[in-house]
Amino acid sequence: MRSNRNDIGDTNSYNPVKGFNIYFDFIARLQKQYRSMRLVYAVYNVSRAIVTPTLIDIHDFEPDPEDPDEKNRIIFKEFATLRNI
Numbered sequence: 001m002r003s004n005r006n007d008i009g010d011t012n013s014y015n016p017v018k019g020f021n022i023y024f025d026f027i028a029r030l031q032k033q034y035r036s037m038r039l040v041y042a043v044y045n046v047s048r049a050i051v052t053p054t055l056i057d058i059h060d061f062e063p064d065p066e067d068p069d070e071k072n073r074i075i076f077k078e079f080a081t082l083r084n085i
Contacts, residue, residue: 019083024056024076028064036060037074043085050085 014020024039038058043051056078064073 016084019081019085021079021081023079026073026075026077028071028073029067029069030061030072030074032070032072034061034072034074039076041080043082051082054080056080 022041024041027037030037036058039056040053041051041056042049042053056076059074059076061072061074064071067073
């Protein structure tokens with residue numbers, strides 16, 4: 001039996017080789033005129049780009065069945081792994 005967390009590594013520590021994931025899940029409550037969307041993400045340290053702007057593929061809207069005002073939503077279900085930051 002392991003006696004402490006240091007035996008398995010600290011799961012809260014950032015490992016630059018493994019990196020970390022950013023999840024792009026969904027956007028909700030969009031007006032009906034929005035038919036599709038694409039996201040762009042970047043990572044900056046003050047004004048210096050660490051990860052340059054990167055585009056995610058275009059995704060189409062769908063009616064949001066949970067919205068009482070009958071707005072749209074866009075489901076992305078994508079992620080990006082960022083390493084060596």
